[in-house]
Amino acid sequence: METNKYAERIEALRALMRGRGWDAVIVGGSDPHQSEYPAERWKQVRWLTGFTGEAGDVVVTLDHAGLWTDSRYFIQAVEQLEGTGVVLHKTRVPEQVLIPEWLRSRLDEGAVVAFDSLCTSAQDGRELGGTFALAGVPDLLSVLWEDRPGVPQTSIFRIKAGESREEKMEWLRGELSERGCDAILLSALDEIAWLLNVRASDIEYNPMVISYLLVGQDFAKWFVLKEEVEDPVTEETFDALSGDGIELLPYAEVGLELSAFEGRLWLDSTTANCELRGVCSCEVVEAPSPVARRKEQKSPQEIEWIREAHLRDGAAVEKFLYWLEKSVQAGKRVSEWDAALKLGQYRAEIEDYQGDSFETISAYGPSGALPHYITPRTDAPLIEPRGLYLCDSGGQYLSGTTDITRTVPMGECTAEEIRDYTLVLKAHIGLATAVFPAGTPGGRIDAAARLPLWRSLMDYGHGTGHGVGFFLGVHEGPHQIRQNLDPTPMVEGMVTSDEPGLYREGKHGIRHENLLLTVDAGTTEFGHFLRFEPLTMCHFDTSALDLNLLDKWEIDWLNEYNSSVFEHLGTLLDEDVLEWLRVKTAPVGLES
Secondary structure (H helix, E strand, C coil): CCCCHHHHHHHHHHHHHHHHCCCEEEECCCCCCCCCCCCHHHCHHHHHHCCCCCCCEEEEECCCEEEEECHHHHHHHHHHHCCCCCEEEECCCCCCCCHHHHHHHHCCCCCEEEECCCCCEHHHHHHHCCCCEEEECCCHHHHCCCCCCCCCCCCCEECCCCCCHHHHHHHHHHHHHHHCCCEEEECCHHHHHHHHCEECCCECCECCCCCEEEEECCCEEEEEECCCCCCHHHHHHHHHHHHCCEEEEEHHHHHHHHHHCCCEEEECCCCCEHHHHHHCCCEEEECCCHHHHHHCCCCHHHHHHHHHHHHHHHHHHHHHHHHHHHHHHCCCCCEHHHHHHHHHHHHHCCCCEEEECCCCEEEEHHHHHCCCCCCCCCCCCECCCECEEEEEECEEECCEECCEEEEEECCECCHHHHHHHHHHHHHHHHHHCCEEECCCEHHHCCHHHHHHHHCCCCCCCCCCEEECCCCCCCCEEEEEECCCCCCCECCCCCEEEECCEEEECCCEEEECEEEEEEEEEEEECCEEEEEEEECCCCCCCCCCCCHHHCCHHHHHHHHHHHHHHHHHHHHHCCHHHHHHHHHHCCCCCCCC
8 A cells, every 4th residue: 555645754754753852743834924824835734744724733743643723624634634644633613622732631741842933923832831841943844845945036016005105104113102112023924015015926815025024213124035136026116115215134134133133122922933032132022013903994095996896806706607607507517627717717807906815716516515625626526507606716906805705506406505595695694784883893793694593503613704905815814703702893994704604514515705894884872883885796696595584674685785786897797797697686575
């Protein structure tokens, strides 16, 4: 029997452990900036185990190897870990045992636990301390990973944004003064891109530059240089930033700079890694970066651009859904991968399209039961003229970032599919119509989406809503709408998703997702209230609905939304697609 290559890699790691005297090794799923989506160089969990999900950490001891991940990836993990010897440890479930607790149950006090100090946040590194002897090793797997990719360097360009770089720098320096700090280190890539108004393609689907930024009252040092720059766009960008007094330095020299820094340094321990925190000999103030909260509240100009991006993106999705329905009904062979490619072609026709915002999830029938399904490029399942097809996708545009999921009936549906489809749409409407006091954390309004499912003793294991950047990450914090008790308040100008779902293994998956803008709902003697407005413009298919499960006000909302989609997209669609959309958005549930 052929040995699994991932099992061989784990055994090679164990041989290294024996030679170094390590009792356990933790391999995290992030990079030196704690990015959700790392570049190829830092996809260490994938290299070691074959698991390709975006969220997962691995622990290897001399007699056990485990992957810790959440319910979005349970089915996927079981399939991908087969033959590797790696055991799935489930997180975000009532009986979860997280890595620190598990290690304490398996290892003696004083055991040596090794981890990649570059890819572990200062906060997470501290949580491991106390019980064990820690061995922080930068680039721990490099000795085994012989063909490991280097640090990427792609073309860096400037963008138009709602505020100038100078205005943002002035604001940040004001924050430094209020905190009584001499400088702040920004490690999070989206924060750096936002502050400098620059974008690149160092990470697939994420228009960011792998770098660090050190900002003081009278200086700014950008640790961005990796190789010799020969790209004229990057050279023009560097010239502009240098002209503004921003010093450009090698990426690898950030540690040297911090070790020599004297003064009071502001550092976010959730994004700064252990290696950098360890070289600081100055006074360090550990506190959340103010940039994260500032950038999640979009400016009026950015909101205007974002609305325009969603109109063009919605038209592309409508063209795709028209093509898909007509092709399948005509008996053409359309696979999940064919559909994903076609949608990408429609988006590529948009003038300021810069690529997808994540890998398209194109899932028919049972494939939809995996929330983060990876569509195979070869031998992909065919989409049949029955049941449900789920497509979760998004685009990156100079004018904004989009993220939309539509589940559509491809023909006759079962009673179970119709009921599930309707209840998930009911859940979506529940959050879309929520009104709440300003400052309410997202966790307190999560139930607005879940209640229609809870009443039928159903639920889903992922969050209901995440923030979205302005031509930045499709997932943006710190605000979130999920069951976690996160205190981050909802404020005007936030863009967030509304994406409840329902998944039946081996049968189907359903998710209905729009992006919403948080807006003012009015002020009364009881306080200031907020509500949501939909940004996404693409119809919800009504042919698979059981209207008996919807209240009149929910049907009214659905009719109003679909009517708005038809009105807004009318000038962007060809006559045949527009006539098709007219039928799709016709009001339902009206008494004759």
